[in-house]
Amino acid sequence: MAIRNIVKIGDDILRKKCRTQLDFDERLAMILDDMADTMYAADGVGLAAPQVGVLRRFCIVDVGDGLIELINPVIESKEGTQCGQEGCLSIPDRYEEVERPMKVTVRAQDRHGKVFRITGEELKARALCHEIDHLDGIMYIDKIKKNTK
Numbered sequence: 063m064a065i066r067n068i069v070k071i072g073d074d075i076l077r078k079k080c081r082t083q084l085d086f087d088e089r090l091a092m093i094l095d096d097m098a099d100t101m102y103a104a105d106g107v108g109l110a111a112p113q114v115g116v117l118r119r120f121c122i123v124d125v126g127d128g129l130i131e132l133i134n135p136v137i138e139s140k141e142g143t144q145c146g147q148e149g150c151l152s153i154p155d156r157y158e159e160v161e162r163p164m165k166v167t168v169r170a171q172d173r174h175g176k177v178f179r180i181t182g183e184e185l186k187a188r189a190l191c192h193e194i195d196h197l198d199g200i201m202y203i204d205k206i207k208k209n210t211k
């Protein structure tokens with residue numbers, strides 16, 4: 063396990079659409095372990111593969127109730143809305159108001175390829191949406207509420 067460099071805003075990597083992760087192998091496990099080390103060392107609540115330079119569809123989230131690894135995640139349903147401050151490890155020292163769903167259900171695979179579903183509300187819903195956006199090259203600053211820009 064190791065701490066990896068976090069790609070910062072301005073790098074084109076963060077704007078690319080990631081490809082499906084097809085192999086559930088040792089290499090994936092190693093990157094996921096490194097991503098967890100990197101996220102915890104940086105005091106983050108989520109980290110997506112492109113943020114460590116890997117253009118594949120997976121991310122991790124931990125809002126304080128345990129680590130979730132999501133490979134090829136898809137948002138299946140959204141409910142309600144919430145507005146709140148959001149930040150990103152790729153955009154240091156900046157926080158902005160962003161609107162997100164209050165509740166989301168996500169379908170994903172675990173590191174072994176097994177499909178599971180997870181429902182998150184409030185901060186967990188926000189973190190899931192934020193990290194999944196990264197897999198399509200979308201940053202939270204693209205979604206800042208117009209009246210607070």
Ligand code: NI
Nearest residue numbers: 149150151152
């Ligand atoms: Ni981010």
